[in-house]
Amino acid sequence: xxxxxxxxxxxxxxxxxxxxxxxxxxxxxKLVAMDIGLLTRKRxxxxxxxxxxxxxxxxDVESISEEQFRQYPSFxxxxxxxxxxxxxxxxxxxxxxxxxxxxxxxxxNKLNRDQVNELFKDTIRQGATLSDKGGAGLGLIVLAKTTxxxxxxxxxxxxxxxxxxxxIIRITR
Amino acid sequence: xxxxxxxxxxxxxxIFFDPQNKTFEMEGVSRPENVRDFFIPVMEKLRKNLxxxxxxxxxxxxxxxxxxxxxxxxxxxxxxxxISDILxxxxxxHKKGMPVKLYWYFKEGDEDxxxxxxxxxxxxxxxFQMVMIER
Numbered sequence: 682x683x684x685x686x687x688x689x690x691x692x693x694x695x696x697x698x699x700x701x702x703x704x705x706x707x708x709x710x711k712l713v714a715m716d717i718g719l720l721t722r723k724r725x726x727x728x729x730x731x732x733x734x735x736x737x738x739x740x741d742v743e744s745i746s747e748e749q750f751r752q753y754p755s756f757x758x759x760x761x762x763x764x765x766x767x768x769x770x771x772x773x774x775x776x777x778x779x780x781x782x783x784x785x786x787x788x789x790n791k792l793n794r795d796q797v798n799e800l801f802k803d804t805i806r807q808g809a810t811l812s813d814k815g816g817a818g819l820g821l822i823v824l825a826k827t828t829x830x831x832x833x834x835x836x837x838x839x840x841x842x843x844x845x846x847x848x849i850i851r852i853t854r
Numbered sequence: 855x856x857x858x859x860x861x862x863x864x865x866x867x868x869i870f871f872d873p874q875n876k877t878f879e880m881e882g883v884s885r886p887e888n889v890r891d892f893f894i895p896v897m898e899k900l901r902k903n904l905x906x907x908x909x910x911x912x913x914x915x916x917x918x919x920x921x922x923x924x925x926x927x928x929x930x931x932x933x934x935x936x937i938s939d940i941l942x943x944x945x946x947x948h949k950k951g952m953p954v955k956l957y958w959y960f961k962e963g964d965e966d967x968x969x970x971x972x973x974x975x976x977x978x979x980x981x982f983q984m985v986m987i988e989r
Contacts, residue, residue, distance in 0.1 A: 698887060702865075719963045719989075723928065727966075730885055730930050802973050805938045819931035827966070 686762045689715075696740065696755040696772070701733045704757065717854070724827050724852045725759065725766050731820045731827075732770040732848065733757060740772035745843060749773075753837070753845040765853040772846055779836050779844040782821070786834050786848075789825040797825045824850060855903050858896060867926065867933075869896055873903055878922045878944070884929035884937070893936035900940065904947045919953035920944075925987075926959075926967065938974060945978035958982040962989045 690708050708729055712722045736755050756771040774782070792800065801822050824832065833849040855873035862868030862882035870879045886892035907920070922944055929937060948954040958971035968984060975982040
């Protein structure tokens with residue numbers, strides 16, 4: 682585990698389009714002010730956009746109680762440590778969606794870099810279809826392509842129909 | 855033929871098509887709120903224009919190619935699908951005989967944008983001129 686971890690951006694609460702836009706503006710300003718290379722900065726930004734867009738489009742906060750939301754809020758945390766950067770996101774999902782994501786992440790984590798790149802190209806070639814929420818099925822592949830290392834994730838069950846999804850992605854300097 | 859002129863914003867790319875000068879440009883950042891609402895009208899207009907282009911014999915036999923310039927700093931995964939669709943469309947018209955030159959810009963050190971350009975080039979089976987923007 683990396684030492685000397687410090688928070689760069691932390692957010693907890695409702696994550697709709699306005700909050701995501703503001704968070705990305707703050708994040709961009711902080712990254713530009715930091716002494717990090719263009720590629721690392723862009724990778725952090727890219728992963729953050731995909732994660733936050735996923736939360737704003739797929740988090741199911743409507744069907745849980747206020748008390749449950751306080752316990753399981755939408756969450757974004759970017760930290761820096763001696764080895765690089767870490768993005769941690771959490772949100773409530775419907776159980777059925779959680780199962781699909783779990784299968785996709787397990788599959789992606791088994792692929793090497795070339796295989797992820799091929800999957801990216803194949804998915805676009807086969808005409809990735811946009812869901813009603815605007816996702817093209819490419820989001821998780823782009824995350825795998827950008828991080829270039831396995832993604833850590835877990836699900837905490839909430840009742841029978843929901844789960845609290847946590848995803849951790851590392852970006853090496 | 856109808857020009858396309860969409861100025862770039864913080865979330866959507868600038869898109870410019872000038873049939874008279876035979877230029878198509880896309881630049882900036884792409885993560886529009888509703889990716890379909892943004893890209894589908896652009897694609898429909900572009901398709902109509904390219905169809906007319908192809909219908910004009912002089913546009914095809916003219917040595918001046920359609921100059922396509924992509925200067926994208928960042929695009930999200932939903933946009934990638936549509937950018938690829940636009941490139942496929944251009945590639946298909948190129949295969950039908952329309953001369954095209956495609957320039958893909960990337961900032962020095964931004965190997966991810968370079969790599970995705972190479973991926974797109976391979977996918978549509980058309981060479982891209984990679985242009986590095988020096989820092």
